Amino acid sequence: MSLQAVNPTQTQAWKKLQEHFKNGKHYAVKQLFEEDALRAQKFHINWQDFIVDYSKNRITSETLELLLQLAEEVHLKDAIQKYFSGEAINKTENRAVLHTALRAPENSSVFVNDTNVIPEIFNVKNKIKTFSEAVISEKLIGYTGKPFTDVVNIGIGGSDLGPAMVVEALSYYKNRLTTHFVSNVDGDHVQEVIKKLNPETTLFVIVSKTFTTQETLSNAETIRTWFLQNAQPQDIAKHFVAVSTNIDKVTEFGIAEQNIFPMWDWVGGRFSLWSAVGLTIALAVGYTNFEALLEGAYQMDEHFKNTPFKNNIPVVLALLTIWYNNFYNAESEAIITYTQYLQKLAPYLQQGIMESNGKSVDRAGNKVEYQTGTIIWGEPGTNSQHAFFQLIHQGTKLIPADFIGFAQPLYNSKDHHNKLMSNFFAQTEALLQGKTEQQVHDEFSKQGLNTETAQYLAPFKVFEGNKPTTTFLIDKLTPSSLGKLIAMYEHKIFVQGVVWNIFSYDQWGVELGKQLANSILEEIQTKNIKPHDGSTQFLLESFFAKM
Ligand code: F6P
Numbered sequence: 001m002s003l004q005a006v007n008p009t010q011t012q013a014w015k016k017l018q019e020h021f022k023n024g025k026h027y028a029v030k031q032l033f034e035e036d037a038l039r040a041q042k043f044h045i046n047w048q049d050f051i052v053d054y055s056k057n058r059i060t061s062e063t064l065e066l067l068l069q070l071a072e073e074v075h076l077k078d079a080i081q082k083y084f085s086g087e088a089i090n091k092t093e094n095r096a097v098l099h100t101a102l103r104a105p106e107n108s109s110v111f112v113n114d115t116n117v118i119p120e121i122f123n124v125k126n127k128i129k130t131f132s133e134a135v136i137s138e139k140l141i142g143y144t145g146k147p148f149t150d151v152v153n154i155g156i157g158g159s160d161l162g163p164a165m166v167v168e169a170l171s172y173y174k175n176r177l178t179t180h181f182v183s184n185v186d187g188d189h190v191q192e193v194i195k196k197l198n199p200e201t202t203l204f205v206i207v208s209k210t211f212t213t214q215e216t217l218s219n220a221e222t223i224r225t226w227f228l229q230n231a232q233p234q235d236i237a238k239h240f241v242a243v244s245t246n247i248d249k250v251t252e253f254g255i256a257e258q259n260i261f262p263m264w265d266w267v268g269g270r271f272s273l274w275s276a277v278g279l280t281i282a283l284a285v286g287y288t289n290f291e292a293l294l295e296g297a298y299q300m301d302e303h304f305k306n307t308p309f310k311n312n313i314p315v316v317l318a319l320l321t322i323w324y325n326n327f328y329n330a331e332s333e334a335i336i337t338y339t340q341y342l343q344k345l346a347p348y349l350q351q352g353i354m355e356s357n358g359k360s361v362d363r364a365g366n367k368v369e370y371q372t373g374t375i376i377w378g379e380p381g382t383n384s385q386h387a388f389f390q391l392i393h394q395g396t397k398l399i400p401a402d403f404i405g406f407a408q409p410l411y412n413s414k415d416h417h418n419k420l421m422s423n424f425f426a427q428t429e430a431l432l433q434g435k436t437e438q439q440v441h442d443e444f445s446k447q448g449l450n451t452e453t454a455q456y457l458a459p460f461k462v463f464e465g466n467k468p469t470t471t472f473l474i475d476k477l478t479p480s481s482l483g484k485l486i487a488m489y490e491h492k493i494f495v496q497g498v499v500w501n502i503f504s505y506d507q508w509g510v511e512l513g514k515q516l517a518n519s520i521l522e523e524i525q526t527k528n529i530k531p532h533d534g535s536t537q538f539l540l541e542s543f544f545a546k547m
Pocket of ligand 1: 156157158159207208209210211212213216269270355507510
């Protein structure tokens with residue numbers, strides 16, 4: 001059974017939300033804080049090592065109640081049950097969506113077409129454990145008898161972004177292996193990585209769910225050719241492993257059967273880091289840390305599955321996005337992490353969120369008449385404060401932002417951490433409070449500025465404030481808390497898709513570009529241009545003239 005198709009704009013809650021939006025009582029958050037001393041108490045969720053404070057958003061209790069009513073009216077409860085139980089909710093590809101099964105305990109059962117998938121998941125996990133531990137402990141060695149020093153992950157999209165983000169995020173927990181990521185079909189990318197490698201001590205992990213992706217296969221072939229300049233074909237078995245659902249294609253590429261780590265079609269690429277796609281993670285930080293990452297995600301799964309919507313972190317976050325996206329017409333959301341370790345979180349979530357919810361046809365096959373997926377962007381603070389924060393503070397666009405910070409640093413750099421966190425708190429306060437004209441003039445008189453200059457400068461120095469933020473204060477960046485954080489966003493994506501009445505787990509929109517690239521490649525190779533639009537024709541001719 002598929003997800004029910006309810007047009008959200010036809011629900012009672014939506015109509016009430018439109019009315020509620022018009023009455024504007026939710027708008028002035030600073031004032032709402034003045035009126036209600038308990039606002040932060042009301043609008044925060046304290047769960048395990050997470051505090052999620054969403055009180056700096058433009059909502060009142062009524063807004064939240066109506067949004068929760070919307071979740072009920074679109075049958076979110078039923079959808080969650082279907083999501084976790086392996087129903088084919090990815091209807092356009094007729095697949096279940098079961099990344100959650102990858103972190104479920106060994107004694108649980110999840111059925112796909114009457115087969116419990118948990119035993120096969122644990123078989124693959126055991127294989128990841130045995131292999132990663134053998135590489136780390138130098139039991140497995142390269143073709144000249146030397147231990148591996150480097151691991152190269154070759155993949156793109158979900159076969160790159162997840163592992164790359166997590167390995168970076170968990171740098172503190174890393175072992176002696178140096179990890180590299182090759183993703184772009186840009187030959188300069190792969191050559192820059194090759195430059196740093198010794199074939200005798202490098203392990204290559206080719207990751208591709210389909211094993212048909214142009215970028216990944218081209219990079220894998222280039223690397224194999226380079227490897228064979230020194231080694232013999234039989235040495236490939238010692239240095240190349242693959243993660244894929246397409247066993248035939250992997251074998252065709254020349255990878256030994258024992259070196260294949262299978263995955264399943266019910267794991268979407270952008271949600272796959274919990275599967276064997278996370279092999280590079282297990283190699284980089286060790287299997288125990290990889291397991292802790294999965295365990296953290298499982299904790300968030302349980303929270304999401306079992307907590308009433310009012311205190312359910314992913315549900316509340318998704319509803320807030322819908323509020324801004326569909327009522328305030330906000331187009332984007334920023335993700336600002338107050339740790340450099342999470343510098344790849346925003347690019348990772350760009351795929352997760354935008355590939356999932358960038359859809360304009362609803363689950364009944366009709367064109368939607370409301371906004372769906374938001375634009376995701378972000379960078380770590382404090383760097384981003386010195387880059388794009390000006391626009392969030394004083395620009396014309398409304399940009400709700402997630403602020404993610406950790407109470408404890410990983411190294412004992414207390415002084416730095418205090419400074420970092422003072423910025424973390426100061427920015428959300430500044431975004432909320434702004435600076436009034438009166439405050440600006442008071443500052444001017446303290447500085448002894450003359451009236452004329454003060455009058456002139458005042459409008460530029462006023463900050464409107466009232467910019468919405470949600471703050472995540474987490475105890476410490478560990479494999480477990482990272483697992484929770486990623487799973488939190490995964491479930492937020494799911495809830496948004498359910499409310500927007502779209503299919504979040506296909507990605508047909510990326511296919512056209514791939515098809516056209518293949519036919520243009522043929523034209524470039526044969527120097528035979530087929531008819532194109534005027535601009536493309538002109539550009540191809542210019543390219544031929546310059547190449
Ligand atoms: O082009 C988009 C996409 O299909 C993503 O969804 C996926 O993560 C990526 O390409 C890589 O696909 P594969 O793992 O099959 O190489």
